[in-house]
Amino acid sequence: MELIPQFPLTYLDLMLWLAFNAVLLLTASELLRSLPGKKLMIDKKRLTMAALASGFAFVIAVSVHAYNTWMTLQP
Amino acid sequence: MRHPHHSRSPLPVYKENLPYDYVASTGASFPMTTRIVLVGLILLILGGLGTVSSILYQSTVLAFVGLTLILWGCLFTLVLPSKYVKSEIMDYMSSSSLSAIDQIIKDLNLKGKPVYIPVPRGLYLPYLRGMKNEFVYISEKDTEIEAALEQAFTRKPKGLRLTPPGLALADLLETKSRLKFYDLETDSLIELLPTLITRELELAEDFEISVKEGRAHATMKNVACQDLCALASRMHNICPYIGCPITSSIACILTRVTNRPIILESCLLRNNMIEAHYRILQ
Numbered sequence: 557m558e559l560i561p562q563f564p565l566t567y568l569d570l571m572l573w574l575a576f577n578a579v580l581l582l583t584a585s586e587l588l589r590s591l592p593g594k595k596l597m598i599d600k601k602r603l604t605m606a607a608l609a610s611g612f613a614f615v616i617a618v619s620v621h622a623y624n625t626w627m628t629l630q631p
Numbered sequence: 632m633r634h635p636h637h638s639r640s641p642l643p644v645y646k647e648n649l650p651y652d653y654v655a656s657t658g659a660s661f662p663m664t665t666r667i668v669l670v671g672l673i674l675l676i677l678g679g680l681g682t683v684s685s686i687l688y689q690s691t692v693l694a695f696v697g698l699t700l701i702l703w704g705c706l707f708t709l710v711l712p713s714k715y716v717k718s719e720i721m722d723y724m725s726s727s728s729l730s731a732i733d734q735i736i737k738d739l740n741l742k743g744k745p746v747y748i749p750v751p752r753g754l755y756l757p758y759l760r761g762m763k764n765e766f767v768y769i770s771e772k773d774t775e776i777e778a779a780l781e782q783a784f785t786r787k788p789k790g791l792r793l794t795p796p797g798l799a800l801a802d803l804l805e806t807k808s809r810l811k812f813y814d815l816e817t818d819s820l821i822e823l824l825p826t827l828i829t830r831e832l833e834l835a836e837d838f839e840i841s842v843k844e845g846r847a848h849a850t851m852k853n854v855a856c857q858d859l860c861a862l863a864s865r866m867h868n869i870c871p872y873i874g875c876p877i878t879s880s881i882a883c884i885l886t887r888v889t890n891r892p893i894i895l896e897s898c899l900l901r902n903n904m905i906e907a908h909y910r911i912l913q
Contacts, residue, residue: 562686602709
């Protein structure tokens with residue numbers, strides 16, 4: 557029987573990756589927001605939105621994981 | 632005899648000011664936004680290849696690298712690029728209008744001091760069409776302000792009614808604030824305006840305004856259209872009395888908030904700082 561290749565990352569790996577990127581983007585957007593003037597050609601609002609979206613995605617991922625853990629602990 | 636046009640020095644042509652099609656067809660470098668999108672697309676392709684390879688070779692490192700490249704590719708193509716116009720282009724575009732106003736005042740030989748006059752709410756005069764909030768009035772002779780104010784609302788005044796150069800900018804600031812400047816208190820404006828100018832529109836690095844005893848004082852640091860202000864300072868009918876688009880927009884806003892006529896008394900540009908003094912007439 558031929559094995560179907562699977563994605564090598566687990567759910568926890570993806571959560572870690574998401575957390576890392578969320579922290580990176582949120583830090584970058586906050587630092588850029590405090591930088592006055594148009595020193596960088598970046599749409600700061602859109603970057604902040606993307607950072608918040610990734611942060612929100614991480615929170616949802618954690619919530620789903622917590623819910624699954626809680627469900628498995630149920631008798 | 633040489634044709635007068637031949638004696639003119641040719642205008643400098645800047646490569647980055649040329650339209651995209653021209654730049655692309657001549658093989659010259661792409662505009663910045665296009666370059667960012669191109670880098671984003673390359674990152675997306677590399678990320679896609681990395682992710683597929685990670686599945687084929689069952690490599691965790693490749694999967695992380697692939698996903699990160701996809702994320703940065705998405706950021707580069709969708710989030711980072713924004714429509715920016717070089718301030719130099721904006722300066723060139725606006726300078727002609729300012730020059731035209733300067734020339735009109737010079738040709739009409741107007742001697743009066745320009746006054747920013749609010750149009751009373753609910754007042755409709757057919758000859759004031761297009762001046763729905765405030766306008767600048769310059770009387771023919773250097774008369775008293777009260778006489779100029781009376782003249783300003785007549786059908787055929789002995790002077791000139793102008794749309795202020797900063798009216799559109801004042802409207803934009805009002806739209807961005809999501810407030811009606813007519814209903815705003817002066818103290819609220821002092822708190823609100825710096826945020827609008829430095830954060831929302833990013834017009835200046837630093838902005839301060841104070842209103843005290845019928846006078847207002849505004850200070851701006853590193854203004855985006857500083858070259859235009861420098862250009863306007865050479866037009867003696869524009870600077871300091873009517874003002875460049877930025878100082879004029881502040882005059883418009885002050886007119887709206889105080890509902891009083893405003894005079895731009897002085898405007899000084901030095902060391903990347905613009906200082907403007909306004910008088911609020913009672």
